[in-house]
Amino acid sequence: MSVHREGFKTIFLVLFVSTILYLGAVGLFPENRLIQNIILSICLVIFVIVLQFFRNPTRHIEQNPAHILAPADGKIVAIEEVLESEFLQRHCRQISIFMSPFNVHINRNPVSGEICYFKYHKGKYLVAWHPKSSTENERTTIAVRTPEGKEVLFRQIAGALAKRIVWYVKEGQKVQQGDEFGFIKFGSRVDIFIPLEAKVVVKIGEKSIGGKTILATW
Numbered sequence: 001m002s003v004h005r006e007g008f009k010t011i012f013l014v015l016f017v018s019t020i021l022y023l024g025a026v027g028l029f030p031e032n033r034l035i036q037n038i039i040l041s042i043c044l045v046i047f048v049i050v051l052q053f054f055r056n057p058t059r060h061i062e063q064n065p066a067h068i069l070a071p072a073d074g075k076i077v078a079i080e081e082v083l084e085s086e087f088l089q090r091h092c093r094q095i096s097i098f099m100s101p102f103n104v105h106i107n108r109n110p111v112s113g114e115i116c117y118f119k120y121h122k123g124k125y126l127v128a129w130h131p132k133s134s135t136e137n138e139r140t141t142i143a144v145r146t147p148e149g150k151e152v153l154f155r156q157i158a159g160a161l162a163k164r165i166v167w168y169v170k171e172g173q174k175v176q177q178g179d180e181f182g183f184i185k186f187g188s189r190v191d192i193f194i195p196l197e198a199k200v201v202v203k204i205g206e207k208s209i210g211g212k213t214i215l216a217t218w
Contacts, residue, residue, distance in 0.1 A: 004106060006166055006183045007054025014050050018043035053101060053186065061178030061211045063112065065146065068198060068216040069177060070208035071110045071154050072190040074099040079204055084193045087117045087143050088153055092193040093200060095215055097208050099188050107182040108211040109144065109175045110192060111152050117143035118171045140167050140182070144175060150218070153193040156184050178211040 003011065025039040061069075078096035099105060119141050138158035145151050156165045167182040169175060184190075194200075198216040202208070208215070 001058065002056045003051065004054045004056040004183065006185065007050070010185075011047075011050055011054065014047055018047055049101075053105065055104060056106065057104060059178075059209075059211055061108075063177045065112065065148070065177075066218050067177075067214045068152060068192070068194055068218075069108070069110045070097065070210050070213040070215050071181075071192055072097045072099055072107050072208065072210045073103040073105075074190070074208055076202055076204055076206050076208055077189075079200060079202070081196065082193070084153060086119075086141055086153075088151060088193060091196060092153070093196055093198065093216070095192050095194070095200065095202070097190045097192075099184065099190065101186055104210065105184050105186075105188065106180055106210060107156060107184065107190060109177055109179050109181050110154060110215070111144055111146050111150075112175060112177040113144040113146040113152075115142060115169050115171050115173045115175060116145040116151065117141065117153070118167075118169065120165075120167070138165060140165055142167070142169060142181065148218075150195060152195075155191045156182055157189040157191060158184065 022040050022043055025036050029035045074097040076095060077098045078094065080094055081091055082094045084090065084092045121139050140156045141153065143151055143153040158165055164185045165182065169181045175181065192215065194216055198218055200216045202213065202215050
């Protein structure tokens with residue numbers, strides 16, 4: 001277990017502000033240990049919450065071209081047939097994963113292949129489970145074409161708390177199944193669009209582990 005690099009600045013900022021608050025409490029209430037301890041406890045709780053949010057657990061990824069892996073940790077909240085109109089321009093199976101602030105927020109490639117499409121969209125910050133969040137919130141759209149010519153599209157979608165989406169890929173780049181492609185800060189959602197012929201092996205309400213849970217098979 002380690003801390004993800006995206007968390008270094010935030011953790012330092014929380015630590016700095018917590019130190020200022022505690023020193024301020026000591027200066028304003030030098031004789032009141034109760035208030036000092038309350039401020040210290042609150043600061044420690046916030047620091048631990050932020051620290052666990054940016055945790056980066058070690059995972060052994062078993063790559064398999066017959067599998068479509070979960071791109072994120074979280075809870076599967078939707079499995080439905082939809083028309084993907086941004087890039088694929090056809091009906092697909094959409095699987096949506098809601099990521100709470102307590103999930104690991106690293107995003108991983110569900111398949112290996114080449115990035116055949118990438119676009120960042122500015123947008124709103126509706127709650128992640130809102131039906132329109134997939135098309136109106138801040139988001140990225142990424143599509144990977146596998147060596148077999150199959151295309152899988154996935155979106156990082158910002159939620160009400162998430163104000164920053166980070167990505168590490170670009171169009172034309174080769175990617176490996178299970179490797180990191182991005183990170184979303186503080187609560188969010190990932191949608192993945194797969195061909196209708198792929199066999200979905202998960203159900204709504206199940207928990208997913210990024211790079212480990214098999215969502216579907218070819």
